[in-house]
Every structure is written in C-alpha cells, then in structure tokens.
Amino acid sequence: MPCNESQVFQPIALSPVPLHTQLRERLRERILDGSYAPHAQLPAESELGAIFGVSRITVRQALGDLQKEGLIFKVPGKGTFVAKPKAFQELTQLEGLAEAMSRMGYEIYNQVVSHKTVPASAKVAQKLGLAKDQPVCEIKRVRHLNREPLSLEITYVRAELGERLAGEDLAGRDIFAILENDYGITLGHADLRIEAVLSDAALAHALRVDEGSAILRMERLTHSAGADGTPHSQQVPLDFEYLYFRGDAFQYRLQVARRHP
Template sequence: MISEGSHGAAPSRTPPAARPEGESTLIERWSAVPLYQQLFEILREEIVSGRLKADQRVATEFELMRRFGVSRTTVRQTIARLRQEGLISVHRGKGTFVGRGKIEPELSALTGFVEDMQALGLTASAKVLGVENVKAPERVAESLAVPRGELVTKVTRIRLAEAVPVSFEYSFLPLELGRRVAEENLEVSPIFSLFEDKYGIALGEALYRIEAARATRAVALALEIERGAPVLAIERTTYSTAGRPVDFEQMFYRGDRIRYSMRLKRRRPGA
C-alpha cells in the first residue's frame, strides 16, 4: 500500500469537482515534497498575501479534502502546522479562522497585561471567573512567604486582547491585600494599578519562571482551545520595593497567539 506522497503506482487523479474553476495552485503529486507540506505552503501563501483575511473562516476539513483531492490525515497535518505557526486558530463549535498574527510583548521591564497590550496598540479586557479565599498550597505559600495552609485570596481571570481570549490566570494575594482587591471591579481595574495608584504600594521587581506546557481542561475551556494544545506557562512573583511578595500568579498564554521578545546585553565571563 502506498501512502500519500510516496513514489510508485500512479495515484488516482483529482476529480474535476475538486478543482474549482480558476484554481491556479494545485498539489504536485509527483513532487518529493510531502503533500501536507505542499498544502501548508499553499494555505500559508493565501493567508500571508491577504487573500484570506484576519478572522475569516477557513474551509472545513471536507472542503479542503475536496478542493485539493487529499486525505483527512493530510489536511489535519496541515491544520496542525498552521496552528503551530500562529496563522490560524480553532474555536470549539465555531470553526477554524485566520489568525491575527502573534502578539509579541517585549520582556524588558515589570509590566502588567494591560500595559503590554496598550504598548502594542491593542485593547485589553478581563473576565473574572472567581474570587475566593483558599488555603495556600505549598507552591503558593513558598512564593508569598506565608505558612502552608494559611488563607490567601485567589483570583481567577481570563485576559483578552481585542476581545480574543489570550491568557488564563490565577492570582494569589496575601489575605490582607486580597480582601481589599476582592472589593474592586477587576474587570476594569488591573491589580498592578490598584497596588500603585490606590493602595500606595510601590512595585519593585518580579521573578519569572517560563516554560512550555499543554492546556489542561480548565485552561482549554477558558481559552477556547483544544485540551493538550501548547501554551506558555508563566509563574510570576511580584515584590514591593520593600522586598515583600505581594502577588503570585500562574498564567497560561495561548501558544498560537503570543510570544515574548527580549534584548539581552553580553556579560563577559569574569567581568
């Protein structure tokens, strides 16, 4: 049995119905380039050239199979690659849409989500899913410098850029601060702004831990992505200028929507 893209007996020709009138770009079945790679390049060119606009719905699996005369496996490989490149996004129950390109904040200073989005000319918003007092698990207790099991305030939010879910996050606050924050409208007021502008707490620095991860069920539902999809997991502990930890966050960013850039200076060994 010969798989797609393999050399050997001639595969069946694409039926006429699979080639819309005026279609100029076709799959080259005798090429050494795998079919999914050819299809990826065709669709990528349509997106990059602007033939497919941002937020425009992409053809379904069946429509792509019929248009190009390829298997569902080939189409799914192509869709997966386009998602990895941030060129499309999949919304459960709605379909696949052309992406808007990756958001690329610069990681060069301690800034909040709203500040990052504003610097890029994007409108930021938030959806609060819950505010509750919980017993601090070990990781949270260590980060906030409180005893394990002590009550802390947990804020669960979805952060959006241009009304598109970008980040799902848990914020843990020392109880004294958390009680004050719980009284605020967190869909309007960023926590950093409350600290500095309302509570008089000057923020000094933060410790970041960044790693690749896969979306859990909760993260996937919040960000409208598939369970197991790649996400950028960030832990951030923020300290006041007095050195006191005031906020510990666990943030999960959509891998198809965001990446960070940074410029680093050379530090010579021994210097």
C-alpha cells in the first residue's frame, strides 16, 4: 500500500532554490527519518504534486534525483518504493566486518562453508610470501547481516595458522579479533583493491542474488605489525582474502583530504 501522507499539507514555498530541489529535500528527510519506511510505496506523482503544490514535471525531477541516490526504486506498472538502506563500512581504519557492523547495531552471523588445506595458487603464494603449491589454509564463510546473506569471504592463511583457527568459533567471531585478542598478534596495515564484478552461478547461490548481479569485490592483504608495534616495521603478510559483497546491500565509505604542497 502507498505511504500515507500524515503531515499537514505544506506546499513548496517560493524561494531562490529550485522547486524540484526543495521537494527532493522534503522527500529525502521523510525517507531518512522513517516517515516513509523501507519498501513502502510513495504516493503517485499526481498525488505528490497536489500535496506539495508543484507540477508533475517537478515531481519527476525530484524522484529522479532520489533514484540516482539509491533512496528509491521504481517498479514498472506498480509505482515508486523506498529502498532499503545499505549497510556500510568506513575505510578509515583496519577492522573486521562484525566489529564494524556490531558497533552500528547490526547482527552478524557467519556460515562456515569450508575450512581446508589446499595448494597455494601462484597469486596466494605471492601474497603470503610462500612457494607456489605450498600448503595453505582456505576458509570460506558466507557472512549474514540481520539473517540475510551479505558477503562471501574467502580467506587464505599459512597452514599452521589455519590449523589453530580450525578450533575457533568462526561462525560467531571475526578472524581479526581472534588473531589479536586470543593469539596476541598485532595487526599492522592492509593493502586493498576494490572493483565491481558480475556474480557467477556460485556467487549468486551463496548470496541469494540473480546470476549476473552486481557484486563489490575486494582483495585484502593484511600484515602483522612489526616488532616495535608500528605498522610498517618488519611487516609480515598474515591474511589474504577475497571479499564479495552484494552490490544492492553494502557500500564502503571513505573520506579523503586534498593534499597541499
């Protein structure tokens, strides 16, 4: 059913600010404060025009802006709906997914798909500083956010570390937390590479999305800190991962500053 417009009729006021911009901000405010709940249907364009005292063209411009922002989506023949907010993680510090999501009130559960020893591929060996085909531990987990699959995480560590992790609660804890809190290994820094890919059949099945859906793919190589505790002193490759996130449910955020000479 469409959202009910419960607030008092308040037409858009005359202002130097364009009408569609004012309407966009009004609608965005109601979406973000929960007046229009996720997956709720917005009033029809004609109804919005009557509510706010603007033309249908103005309404379409405002809705178009909101759709580009990912706040709403349109279903042909049915109407316009409020999009479910995406979970996000800041890339300002090195932390595990559960650590970041729990801080924001989300529930994280990990389904351990496999935990086995495999020959290191050329890339995994190069990342971990090993010889090709040397045994490494491969850990596959589907990570669930509020009971819905969010990401597939494939982790590679040296075989001896993988054997220790086999006895840990990998369904309920971040590997980072285990390494630091249980094993006393101080994490230093991580090298990241992020790109967009399309899901194949295996990814689509694991994440419950259509094959060919947009997936956010990250490669992350984490190093332990040096002997003196500083991130780049005697750095040692510790953990190499492929992280695949649903493009419709997750985003990374990063604030960058202009570097001045």
